Amino acid sequence: MNTESRFARAVPGTAGGVPLTASRTVLVALIVGFAALRVAGVRVPLRVQAGVYLLGMVAMNLPHGGYEHVSNLRRRALSFQGRYVLVYLAMIGLFAGLFFAAPVAGLALAVSVAVAKGGFGDVQAMRALYGTDHLRSRPQRWLAAAVRGGAVMIVPMVFWPGTFYAFSTVMVNIFEPGALSAVAGDLGTRRLVLGGGYSVALFGHLALGYHRSTGDGAFLADAAETLLLVAYFAAVPVVVAVGLYFPLWYSARQVARSAAVDDTLEPASSAGPLSALDADDPERVALASWGVLIAGSLATFGLAAALWTISPQPLGGAGLLTGLVAFWSIFISIVALPHVVVGAWLDRERGIWYVP
């Protein structure tokens, strides 16, 4: 066993096992359900897809994002918490500025953020839950992250090109109507290149993993999950697929990861406003938890309201539900960029995807 693998493992049925099994089962059920609908010739109306997306991304995914920060920032020095928040806000400002200056580049970055969050988050969950002995080098772990995260955006680009392009257009139209079609080029060729490139990466990831497998079951679990993700994003219409992936896969697996590694964290003392979460008095803890939730939700919706107010066309010229999906996808990507960069990559000591 290499040094990458000295961490607690979740045993199905114990810490981490239930959400891990549940997230796999839910994806299988969605694949079967949507495949059956397609065979029966039933098309899910776009407004229903948009409703599912908003439910998944606003009501279910957002609270988990807040929880990830709170659990990372608890028991950290006050100076660290202050730096974290400042760099976070600065990155939000820069990314929002990019959308105004160059909306197509902004869209490309938003798509990359979704890939990075899904991919690197998943590799860390895998490390904690069943090990990554078959991923022996940093480039191989990056490839694993690119393939798992790429499933979230590149597979839908290939399998749902019309819807993907239509929503991308609305997202760009929020800032500069018509800017995407000016640079879109030949979509058929792009689809072929993306599909070809992704297939090579997928094959490379599976072949390398098989070759380097130590026979501990990690490679098989990784391969099965990777193919499950590819099947899910190919079979489930993109708006529903992305809208349910983040709450039901990403969040569930991160909950499983933190349950698996929680007791390896040093019980350091808390600092700043979050210290009340560790008080002895349960009433103070309840009050502090309530306060953190309210403060987090006011900050998040305050930022969303600010973006809405300064956007030239917040719904991108589309109808209400489609426009809200586009607006929320831009907003959540802006907030998720520092989530990944500040919360995980710059925080070398612990980070939101902590695995000892």
Ligand SMILES: CC1=C(/C=C/C(C)=C/C=C/C(C)=C/C=O)C(C)(C)CCC1
């Ligand atoms: C481009 C595009 C989309 C982009 C969604 C994005 C970019 C979501 C980002 C989510 C994040 C970062 C969540 C973090 O928790 C849609 C709406 C699926 C529709 C198809 C076209």
